[in-house]
Amino acid sequence: MKVVGIHSSPRRKNSNTLKLLDSALAGAKESGADIELIDIAKLKIKYCTACDSCHDKGVCSIKDDYQLVLEKLLGADGIIWSSPNYMTNVTAQLKTLFDRSPLIVHEQLFDGKYGLSLTTAGSGIDEVDFVLNIMNTFMISCGGNAIGGVGYAMAQGPSAIDAAIVKSQEMGKELIEAIKEKRHYPEQEARQEAWRSRFKYVVLANRDHWTHNCDYWMEKGWLKE
Numbered sequence: 001m002k003v004v005g006i007h008s009s010p011r012r013k014n015s016n017t018l019k020l021l022d023s024a025l026a027g028a029k030e031s032g033a034d035i036e037l038i039d040i041a042k043l044k045i046k047y048c049t050a051c052d053s054c055h056d057k058g059v060c061s062i063k064d065d066y067q068l069v070l071e072k073l074l075g076a077d078g079i080i081w082s083s084p085n086y087m088t089n090v091t092a093q094l095k096t097l098f099d100r101s102p103l104i105v106h107e108q109l110f111d112g113k114y115g116l117s118l119t120t121a122g123s124g125i126d127e128v129d130f131v132l133n134i135m136n137t138f139m140i141s142c143g144g145n146a147i148g149g150v151g152y153a154m155a156q157g158p159s160a161i162d163a164a165i166v167k168s169q170e171m172g173k174e175l176i177e178a179i180k181e182k183r184h185y186p187e188q189e190a191r192q193e194a195w196r197s198r199f200k201y202v203v204l205a206n207r208d209h210w211t212h213n214c215d216y217w218m219e220k221g222w223l224k225e
């Protein structure tokens with residue numbers, strides 16, 4: 001079983017968020033997973049140019065480190081997303097990775113995978129859930145399952161990080177349990193089903209140049225649903 005952790009803070013080893021990610025990965029490892037941490041802030045991942053190549057040919061036209069990350073994500077059973085709160089959002093590094101991923105969304109390529117989200121903030125105690133929700137929503141939009149999240153704000157006091165580190169380790173273990181038992185999240189599945197029933201009209205409207213997406217949807221039988 002493989003778990004990939006995505007680290008997206010440019011603060012590298014000094015990162016608060018990395019402490020949570022390390023702990024969650026340690027929990028996953030204790031439960032038997034092979035783990036790998038990918039620091040996307042060190043990689044070269046350019047902005048999406050909306051060229052439509054992924055929709056048409058099933059491959060991104062930009063040649064950079066995204067391909068490597070995509071391969072790792074597609075090969076994982078579990079993904080741990082982590083980002084500090086930057087302007088009540090994820091970092092630009094993580095957002096850029098998300099933007100490069102329409103193929104994953106359009107073809108629901110995270111089907112059967114499980115995700116956990118981690119965040120840290122400065123004063124934004126009330127923004128923790130919002131940022132976690134951005135990462136969890138991405139996971140669900142890609143056809144995967146989001147098991148939950150852990151976060152804290154520095155304004156909660158110096159002991160908040162310790163509690164979040166402990167909780168992250170527990171959730172790393174929980175991620176492995178969810179993978180092992182192929183846990184169902186009916187509310188997330190309903191969202192995905194509702195999305196497919198809406199999005200088929202977008203696929204059909206673009207059938208002339210979204211060849212790869214269209215063939216994939218036909219193969220899956222989603223255009224008939």
Ligand SMILES: Cc1cc2nc3c(=O)[nH]c(=O)nc-3n(C[C@H](O)[C@H](O)[C@H](O)COP(=O)(O)O)c2cc1C
Nearest residue numbers: 009015016017084085086087088120121122123124
């Ligand atoms: C560019 C930037 C934007 C930030 N925006 C917010 C914010 O909107 N709300 C907040 O509570 N903290 C904000 N912070 C503080 C970080 O979220 C906080 O220090 C976090 O723990 C940093 O994580 P890291 O050490 O993993 O990089 C911001 C920090 C930076 C550098």
